[in-house]
Amino acid sequence: xxxxxxxxxxxxxxxxxxxxxxxxxxxxxxxxxxxxxxxxxxxxxxxxxxxxxxxxxxxxxxxxxxxxxxxxxxxxxxxxxxxxxxxxxxxxxxxxxxxxxxxxxxxxxxxxxxxxxxxxxxxxxxxxxxxxxxxxxxxxxxxxxxxxxxxxxxxxxxxxxxxxxxxxxxxxxxxxxxxxxxxxxxxxxx
Amino acid sequence: xxxxxxxxxxxxxxxxxxxxxxxxxxxxxxxxxxxxxxxxxxxxxxxxxxxxxxxxxxxxxxxxxxxxxxxxxxxxxxxxxxxxxxxxxxxxxxxxxxxxxxxxxxxxxxxxxxxxxxxxxxxxxxxxxxxxxxxxxxxxxxxxxxxxxxxxxxxxxxxxxxxxxxxxxxxxxxxxxxxxxxxxxxxxxx
DNA sequence: TCTGTTATTTGATTTAGGTCAAATGAAAAT
DNA sequence: ATTTTCATTTGACCTAAATCAAATAACAGA
Numbered sequence: 001x002x003x004x005x006x007x008x009x010x011x012x013x014x015x016x017x018x019x020x021x022x023x024x025x026x027x028x029x030x031x032x033x034x035x036x037x038x039x040x041x042x043x044x045x046x047x048x049x050x051x052x053x054x055x056x057x058x059x060x061x062x063x064x065x066x067x068x069x070x071x072x073x074x075x076x077x078x079x080x081x082x083x084x085x086x087x088x089x090x091x092x093x094x095x096x097x098x099x100x101x102x103x104x105x106x107x108x109x110x111x112x113x114x115x116x117x118x119x120x121x122x123x124x125x126x127x128x129x130x131x132x133x134x135x136x137x138x139x140x141x142x143x144x145x146x147x148x149x150x151x152x153x154x155x156x157x158x159x160x161x162x163x164x165x166x167x168x169x170x171x172x173x174x175x176x177x178x179x180x181x182x183x184x185x186x187x188x189x190x
Numbered sequence: 191x192x193x194x195x196x197x198x199x200x201x202x203x204x205x206x207x208x209x210x211x212x213x214x215x216x217x218x219x220x221x222x223x224x225x226x227x228x229x230x231x232x233x234x235x236x237x238x239x240x241x242x243x244x245x246x247x248x249x250x251x252x253x254x255x256x257x258x259x260x261x262x263x264x265x266x267x268x269x270x271x272x273x274x275x276x277x278x279x280x281x282x283x284x285x286x287x288x289x290x291x292x293x294x295x296x297x298x299x300x301x302x303x304x305x306x307x308x309x310x311x312x313x314x315x316x317x318x319x320x321x322x323x324x325x326x327x328x329x330x331x332x333x334x335x336x337x338x339x340x341x342x343x344x345x346x347x348x349x350x351x352x353x354x355x356x357x358x359x360x361x362x363x364x365x366x367x368x369x370x371x372x373x374x375x376x377x378x379x380x
Numbered sequence: 381t382c383t384g385t386t387a388t389t390t391g392a393t394t395t396a397g398g399t400c401a402a403a404t405g406a407a408a409a410t
Numbered sequence: 411a412t413t414t415t416c417a418t419t420t421g422a423c424c425t426a427a428a429t430c431a432a433a434t435a436a437c438a439g440a
Contacts, residue, residue, distance in 0.1 A: 058329075066333055068325075081322045113314075117307040124303075124314035131321045132271045135258075138328045139248075142364040143256055146427065166388065174332040179427060181389055336397065356418065369397055371419055 001074030003048050003102050011122045021119060024108040028101045037093040043082035045103040049073045052099020053160065055168060056091040067172035070096075070160050076126060077101075096164050141174050149173045150183050191264030193238050193292050201312045211309060214298040218291045227283035233272035235293040239263045242289020243350065245358060246281040257362035260286075260350050266316060267291075286354050331364050339363045340373050 003025065007013060013021065025048070030036070037043045039058065047054075054071045056079055068091055071077035082089035086106060095101075104112075112119045133156075140152040153173055154161050161169065170180040193215065197203060203211065215238070220226070227233045229248065237244075244261045246269055258281055261267035272279035276296060294302075302309045323346075330342040343363055344351050351359065360370040 060333065066329075068329070080318070081325065084318045085322075113311070117310060120307060120310040120314055121303070124310055124317055127314055127317035127321055128270070128274045131317055131324060132275075134321060134324045134328060135271065138324060138331065139256075139258070141328065141332055143250065165386095176428060177388075178390085178429085182427095185389080355416095366398060367418075368399085368420085372397095375419080 001050065003050065006048065006074060007122060010125045011118050013118050013122075017116055017118060021112055021116070024112060025102040025104050028103060030095045030099045030101055032095055032098050035092060035094045037079050037082065037089050037091070039090060039092055040088050041082075042086055043079040043089050043093065045078070045105050046083055046109060047071075047077045048102040049075055049077050050100040050102055052095060052097045052101070053163065054093065054095045054099065055164070055172075056093050057168075057171070058091050065168075065171060067168045070157055070164070070168075070172065072157060072160055080130065096168075146173070146175045146179050147183055147186075149175065150180065191240065193240065196238065196264060197312060200315045201308050203308050203312075207306055207308060211302055211306070214302060215292040215294050218293055220285045220289045220291055222285055222288050225282060225284045227269050227272065227279050227281070229280060229282055230278050231272075232276050233269040233279050233283065235268070235295050236273055236299060237261075237267045238292040239265055239267050240290040240292055242285060242287045242291070243353065244283065244285045244289065245354070245362075246283050247358075247361070248281050255357075255361060257358045260347055260354070260358075260362065262347060262350055270320065286358075336363070336365045336369050337373055337376075339365070340370065 004018065004022065007018065007021070027050075028047075030052070036045075036047065036054070049071050051073050053073065054077050056068045056071075056077075057065045058068060060066060077093065079089040079091045079093050081087065082091070083106060109119075109123075113123060137152075137156070140149055144152065150173060153169065166180055166184075167177045170177040173180065194208065194212065197208065197211070217240075218237075220242070226235075226237065226244070239261050241263050243263065244267050246258045246261075246267075247255045248258060250256055267283065269279040269281045269283050271277065272281070273296060299309075299313075303313060327342075327346070330339055334342065340363060343359065356370055356374075357367045360367040363370065
């Protein structure tokens with residue numbers, strides 16, 4: 001998915017605006033399992049996943065990883081709170097596959113937000129989309145059985161469910177990997 | 191909490207802008223337990239809670255209510271997804287106390303968003319704040335015990351925890367009211 | 381290809397919190 | 411004040427999913 005297409009799917013940028021905006025993004029080839037942000041750091045860049053995949057996660061007191069979100073291709077990825085508020089991140093951000101990313105720094109994005117009313121609009125719409133998705137996951141997690149949560153995951157991330165380690169998905173869904181393994185086993189018998 | 195103060199705490203609006211923006215809001219006195227939005231309707235207005243309190247909730251298949259969010263004074267309240275996308279709402283929105291609200295229609299807000307770059311900025315910042323809070327609740331719900339979730343609630347909504355029916359809080363926290371009642375009982379013995 | 385390492389599956393057991401049901405308490409309504 | 415209605419508490423029991431532990435299976439490096 002191209003960044004240009006993603007941007008214009010939300011807002012009708014003029015040609016010149018779009019060129020200027022794109023000029024602030026830099027392409028990055030990132031290998032699998034690279035950390036883009038660590039806990040305690042400030043997330044300095046907002047990433048667009050052109051190709052590949054990433055996730056954000058945090059560590060529980062007992063040291064276990066909990067996946068907070070998956071980012072497939074064609075979406076913006078970051079430790080959102082840390083990036084937008086330039087506060088220290090509670091999360092780690094990493095790639096799960098060799099990926100092609102386009103990223104913009106906080107300062108440059110801010111420059112664009114001040115310069116272009118349209119960019120402000122784009123970012124608002126992006127934030128609202130993210131809000132909607134997080135709220136949707138919250139509802140899935142809050143009152144559904146492990147089985148139903150897995151079905152939600154398949155619906156929300158159809159292409160991811162079989163590309164990443166089981167443990168990552170299990171913690172994303174708020175269950176143990178043993179439970180998820182058993183759910184998948186039952187799926188076989190359908 | 192005054193709407194003016196809330197708006198200017200996010201963005202430095204000019205005096206004229208602010209006056210114009212405020213002129214699109216209408217004051218509404220709403221009695222306790224009034225429905226502002228029903229499931230299946232499109233949420234037409236965005237509300238600012240000047241005084242009072244509200245909540246959003248949905249009905250499970252078995253007819254049980256699940257509180258999605260509480261809105262205390264000094265916050266914006268709506269069925270966010272429905273309002274911003276003008277789609278049919280999955281949630282009910284209601285007051286829990288006699289309240290004083292200031293509301294703006296979708297069309298008027300949109301007018302303001304197009305007219306003022308600053309208003310677009312304000313709404314982006316508002317959306318990001320909401321996103322952060324929802325993500326925070328998600329983490330609380332996903333991997334904490336019933337006990338810890340209640341503690342989260344007390345921290346996030348200190349003034350609400352003892353003003354609304356126990357059942358509303360229990361469903362907000364993803365537990366039964368029996369469980370919450372037992373947790374509170376244990377709190378007595380500290 | 382072999383070998384050490386990591387991921388997944390399977391089984392046995394435990395437990396937090398749910399369900400069901402009844403008792404008590406608090407508010408509204410007449 | 412007294413009845414009716416609604417909210418909260420308490421108790422007994424049950425179940426989904428966690429934990430603990432061990433056996434396979436899949437992978438990556440030499």
